[in-house]
Amino acid sequence: MTEKQEQHRRDPQYKQAKRHGYRARSAFKLLDIQKRYNIFKRAFYILDLGSVPGSWLQVAKKFAEENLNKYKDQYYHRDHYKIMGVDIKKISPLENIKTVKMDITTLEFQNEIEAYFEGEKIDLIISDVSINKSGNKFSDHVRQINLCFKIVDIIKKNLKPKGVFVVKAFQGSDFNGLFKNLKSQFRVVKTLKPKSSNKLSNETYIICLGKK
Numbered sequence: 001m002t003e004k005q006e007q008h009r010r011d012p013q014y015k016q017a018k019r020h021g022y023r024a025r026s027a028f029k030l031l032d033i034q035k036r037y038n039i040f041k042r043a044f045y046i047l048d049l050g051s052v053p054g055s056w057l058q059v060a061k062k063f064a065e066e067n068l069n070k071y072k073d074q075y076y077h078r079d080h081y082k083i084m085g086v087d088i089k090k091i092s093p094l095e096n097i098k099t100v101k102m103d104i105t106t107l108e109f110q111n112e113i114e115a116y117f118e119g120e121k122i123d124l125i126i127s128d129v130s131i132n133k134s135g136n137k138f139s140d141h142v143r144q145i146n147l148c149f150k151i152v153d154i155i156k157k158n159l160k161p162k163g164v165f166v167v168k169a170f171q172g173s174d175f176n177g178l179f180k181n182l183k184s185q186f187r188v189v190k191t192l193k194p195k196s197s198n199k200l201s202n203e204t205y206i207i208c209l210g211k212k
Contacts, residue, residue: 023092025196026128027055029205030166032194034063037207039164042071043124044078045117047158049104049151050129050168051085057094060126084116104129105150113158121160127151127167130203137202141172148178155211156185165208172202182208 022028034040040063048056064081071077084098085091086109091099098116102109113122129151131143148169155165165186169178183189187210197203 022055022058023053024055027059028196029128029194030056030059030126032196033166033192033205033207034059036192037190037209039124039126039166039207039209040064040067042076043067043164044081045120045122045124046081046083047113047122047125048083048085049125049127049154050087051091051099052087052089054085054091054094054099056126056128057083057085057091057097057099060124061094061097082117084113086112104154110154110157113154117158122158122163123160124164125155125159125166127165130168137170138172141170141202142174144168144170145172145174145178149181152178152181152185159211161211163211165211167206167208168203169206170202171204179206182206186211 040060043060044064044067046060046064048060051057060083064083068079068081082098083096084100085094086100086102086104088101088103090101093099100109100112102112129147131140131147133140148167151167155163159165165182169175179189179191186208188208190207190209191204192207193204
């Protein structure tokens with residue numbers, strides 16, 4: 001085991017994640033976002049981009065199951081949920097969740113979305129996708145923002161009106177362009193650096209509420 005892996009195992013949030021049955025400490029990032037913005041409200045159809053190792057899928061499943069009983073009223077509700085997770089790496093299976101090993105920027109992936117959700121629009125799209133970092137903060141930032149714009153193309157096609165979108169971005173010179181783009185498409189756009197994020201990291205999450 002490398003020194004980095006050993007430090008990771010000693011991390012208090014890693015240990016807490018294991019106690020709660022989550023596959024990774026990143027679950028707490030999504031739980032922080034949920035606590036602040038209630039992104040899972042009435043979310044039954046959910047797409048998770050960049051799912052490995054699957055902790056965000058575990059959180060999504062927890063809230064989707066709760067929503068089946070929580071929202072039995074005259075407003076938008078369903079008697080079932082559908083969750084899809086995708087990554088370029090293989091995702092260990094989770095019960096009642098569709099997982100695919102695929103490049104999200106391909107036409108084949110769009111076809112996969114439409115087939116699984118049967119042409120219906122999605123309530124919530126969450127993305128923890130990240131580029132493979134080179135160590136150069138500027139070039140990594142630019143590459144991550146470019147990837148975010150490709151993800152925006154996915155939400156344009158698949159997210160329902162009033163739907164919610166969460167995406168990881170890296171702060172830097174091109175961040176404002178992405179933020180303004182999303183402001184034009186959603187009623188409310190906020191940023192949050194979850195407590196469980198590395199304090200030295202330039203990662204932040206953009207939370208977009210109410211697709212226009």
